[in-house]
Amino acid sequence: MFLKHSSIICVIIVWMLAAPSFAAEDAYLKMLEGEAENLELDKSSQLTEGEQHLSVNSRHLWEKELSDGQLSAGLEQKEFEQALRQNFYGTFVFFDKLDSTDKQTIYYRYSKMAEPDLDVIRKDILGLLKQ
């Protein structure tokens, strides 16, 4: 009997000790939510969802390339994709948006080039993306 009562008292004491910190936590989250409710960003710099799509001038994107070097010929498809990712990241960003069939098409065209021409590959990628 005493044991039962003492365990209840123990639970109450623990709850009483913990309650203020829970309450403080709740108050903080409540204040955060209150601030967020009325939150308004400066819209001048905000892109709408439509603007986020591939509306970027590709000329600028190619400037993001990590290498000015040549793309080697005769790479396996995985190596080709790896080379794009590592050395021609701008091209890779667009390439990566293609579905697997189009990626294979790009790779096929590349594999037919004795001296891979990155400009031609880029145009092919953009052409497929626009379809």
Added chain:
Amino acid sequence: MNRYFIQIAGCVLLSSALLPFQVAAEDLEVGITKDKQYAFVDYDNDLVKVQRIQDTSHVIDGSYAKTSRPCPPFCVNPIKIADGVNTVGEIELIKFMETSYALGHGVIIDARTPSWFKKGTIPGSVNIPFTMFERPADDPELAAVLEQLGAVNHESAGSITRTLEKLGLFNGDEKTDQWDFSNAKELLLWCNGPWCGQSPRAIHGLISLGYPAEKLMYYRGGMQMWQSLGFTTVIPKAESTFASK
């Protein structure tokens, strides 16, 4: 004949002299740095151009124009938030977007609660609210998040292995009884700005879980500074958030 030749030559010379100015005219008036006009970040399968507002007479409006909120809880944070954690500014954040994040080695975390995130975020950010990192270590959602961040469950490690790790062998300083953080990603966390406690709490939560402080970065300026400098923001898609509450 000679007169025509001189006129054409003059025209060519004038054009070539003007060409650099035509190219320069395409440059942005408000760049990011002297040498950098904009950056790109791949976000939610879209490519976002990050630049600054070009209107030099623009004055910030909206909630981030507000100077004062009650403190506590919205108190000003120090530059150094925890030992080993690097505090960064906008240039470092953009560099992180272009390198660590672009190559898949790093994650930009908007540590605010989803109600803040949904109204607009920094391109490239994923929403992991600070409350996630304050959950008990055995919470399954927390475990899923840590795995997404590159941590590997380490509970199956034998006692001898753990003893050796605790002695500093086998990258032991990046492992806990529960997690191996050796291949964990670099995280750059941010929230509303110098007055915001959400990302500092996320950072302290991560450190208490054993995440190596050296892999954490704190963008103290947060949305307040990002907006003040007129940088691009985006409305996130729903799937960018790791937690619904």
